[in-house]
Amino acid sequence: MALLRVEEVFKTSGIPTHTFVRPSEYSRLRVALRTPGRGVIVEGPSGIGKSTAITRALEEEGLDKEVTRLTAREPVDVEYLDALPELGAFGTVVIDDFHRLEESVKRRIADLLKVTADAEDESRKLVIIGINEAGKSLIDSSPDLTNRLEVLRFEAEPDLKIDELVTAGERAFNVSLAARALIVQNARGSFYIAQLLCMDACLQADLTERPEESVEVATTYAAIQRKVVERQRDRFGDSVRSFARGTRFRPGGRAPYLHILRWLSEADSWSISIRDEIRRHPTEKASVFLVLDRGYLASLVAQPAISKLLHFDEKTSVLSVEDPMLTFYLRAVSWPDFVREVGFKRVDYEESYDIALSFAGEDRAYASALRDALEDLGHAVFYDSAEQARFLGQDVETYLGPIYESGSRYVVAVLGEMYGRKRWTLFEASKYKDRIEAGQVIPVWSIKIPPEPFDATRSLFGLDWDPDAAVQDQASAHASVISEKLGLAE
Structure with a gap:
């Protein structure tokens, strides 16, 4: 009689035999699978036992004879899925990695789910497997599916x-x-x-x-963890470092992607809502919101090496782990060591913004271009119109005052012809005036403004800008200098 091998007991691939445990939602899954025509969505993180539970439940219900298994990762399977509505009595089809399908294919599947559910069709059954929010994304695209689906969420057991x-x-x-x-x-x-x-x-x-x-x-557990983490470092190290550095790595940057990784490691589940995390971490909100709003995060996760590990749903702003060992790895690494390994000089800031822009409305074209150029370099910038939704209904002075007093590392004052004649520029200047001697105010003078003997900013080394010239090139050049200044100040 052959001896039982360790990999046959503690299985890390395939269907467990000796160690199969019924997940918490198993009974509901069995009922959903045997209900004629009713679509079934099983969502949750990888490694939680979704595929195993479906396979065992189908076997126990005697429904495993005509089962076709497809995955969104295989182009030939995607072609089959696209043609599924025309295939008649196709039996039971299990669709894995549903979250990776194109929206057009998802819509066709949604229409088919409605038809089979309404007809209580015993010859066709769709079982969908996806990571977190797979059911929500499908229902959002087709709201009338709500009562035609059984959505089972497999959480951490x-x-x-x-x-x-x-x-x-x-x-x-x-x-x-x-x-x-x-x-x-x-x-x-x-x-x-x-x-x-x-x-x-x-x-x-x-x-x-x-x-x-x-x-x-x-x-000992310490020995187990150490060995496992060493192996996972070979698997994940390069990709995790690439993600943490982002598309435009700067040692003196605010490290928004590294903060996202840290939030993911601290989460109770295998996914996080980026928007929810931004609300929980106000100091990092500006830099992380920037990479979210501009699509930088989505582009980074779409890179082949990273997409194997993470999935980002732009509609829900949910970032999910594809491989459960990535979460284990992130939870086990030494974060101070990891920060140094990635190459950041500093990742914890007391200030919410790198730069707070102060300008009169007449100079908005230049200020807007400067903001864009600074953000493209990865800096968190306070720019009034970008924050309107946040201070609606609030006392504006109460909201703005702290930003110019201490909530930004530097204030960039765009000193145009109307600067000292506007209410809000006078208010902002009153809040940052004590920072001038500390070297935390960077003046950008219009060449149309002659020097005045009592202007405190004239004692500072600043930048000049021509309101009559094209603003883009000037703003880009100034942003580069300011960015260098931020790096030197680390």
């Missing part, structure tokens, strides 16, 4: 379920794991991670086959 898996594995492999409590805790609700940690504990104890007599596996 409770520790009780993970403990059940570990216990089953210990029994099957005839071992007792000294690190079992920490394995259960650090699996953070993932069956996959629990399997991997248990296997590594056995491998470090040189147990590759089931012992005849029960063995106490003394491998």
